[in-house]
Amino acid sequence: MRDTDGAFIDVTDLRKTFSVRRRSGLLRRTSTEVHAVDGISFTLRRGEMTGFIGPNGAGKSTTIKMLTGILSPSGGRLRVAGVDPARDRTRLVRRIGVVFGQRTTLWWDLPLRDSYGLVRRMYRIPRARYEENLARCVELLELGGLLDVPVRQLSLGQRMRGDITAALLHDPDVLYLDEPTIGLDVVSKARVREFLLHLNAERGTTVLLTTHDLSDIEHLCERVVVIDHGRLMYDGALAGLHEVGRGERTLVVDLERELPPIEGIAGARTVRTEGPRQWLTFPATASAAPLVSRIAADYPLVDLSLREPAIEDVIARMYAA
Incomplete structure (x- = not known):
């Protein structure tokens, strides 16, 4: 039995x-039912930051569209802040913000400042509240020098920060983020993550984050919900997901010269070598620090990088378990 007391978002046996x-012949067509979402259930409490993940075609975007009222469910029950999204979308839209990483909600040929002015009018945001929220976002997301730049001239990272600002001007209770860091450089990713943590801590905004980047989840979320083929696969801590899926991280090591494969380090194994570069895997639930320390002490280390397991690989291992 699920605990739904105090649930801010309540999804019960949701289906789409x-x-x-x-076409099945020259003149004939057949109709096939596709179960994009197939009976998933979960709850989110106010102020939770939750990762909502799965491979392409898992049903994530369809679920988000039902949560925002864009699509109506084929079955099940859905409530966001006590509102049925499909039946009362107008009331709900004032309480949610949505950011799609690959699609902007800004006006392409207008400067950011003008786009935000239009958002203020659409949501009928009081001017004092609008100016306060805009100033806060501009400061934290470093948009000060970009307000008079047309959206089409912004880089992907700048546009993403602009989209996040637009989604927050009306103080939404819930923020849906669909791949908010896709294609961003390391600095832009860090800035967006820091801002979202600040937003959650300061305003208690509920965040549902869909991403293929597990490092986003690790930095932002204590909980992860995994779906695949429209069905709930896992709901719990990220560490627990790695345990269930036997996920592995990869340490890429660059040495001064070509050497035999690194061996004898508990929990790690060398899976590939290419000249002075070696790839070592170790359990995703383990810290990389002891491994890095041992290599740095025993080998002529030049550089290294850490790669997180792909979500698709973790889920594939869940099936195989």
Whole structure:
């Protein structure tokens, strides 16, 4: 039995079925039902930051569209802040913010400042509240020099920060983020992550984050919900996901010269060598610090980098378990 007391977002046996027509002959077409979301259930409490992950085609975007009222469920029950999104979308839209990493909500040919002015009018945000929220976002996301730049001239990282600002001007209770750091450089990713942590701590904003980058989840979320083929696969801590899926991280080591494969380090194994570069894997639940210390002490180390396991690989191992 799920604990739904105090749930801010309550998803119960949620389903979405699409009818897809395919040509089966010269003149004939057949209709096939596709279960994009197939009976998932979970709850989010106010102020939670939760990762909502899965491989491409898992049903993540369809679920988000139902949570925002863009799509109506085929079955099940759905409540966001006590509101049925499909039946009362107008009321709900004032309480949510949405950012799609690959699609902007800003006006392409307008400067950021003008786009934000239009957002203020659409949401009927009081001017004092609007100016306070805009100033806060501009400061924390470092947008001061970009307000008069047309959106089409912004880099991907700048546009993403601009989209996040637009989604927050009306003080939403819930923020849905779909791949908010896709294609961003390391500095831009760090800035966006820091801002989201600040937002959650200061305002208690509930955040549902969809991403293929597990490092986003590690930096931002204590909890992760995994779906695949429209079904709930896992709901719990990220460390628990790695345990269930037997996830592995990869340490890429660059040495001064070509050497035999690194061996004898407990929990790690060398899976590939290429000249002075070696790839070592170790359990995703383990810290990389002891491994790095041992290599730095025993080998002529030049550089190293850490790669997180792909979500698809973790889920594949869940199936195989």
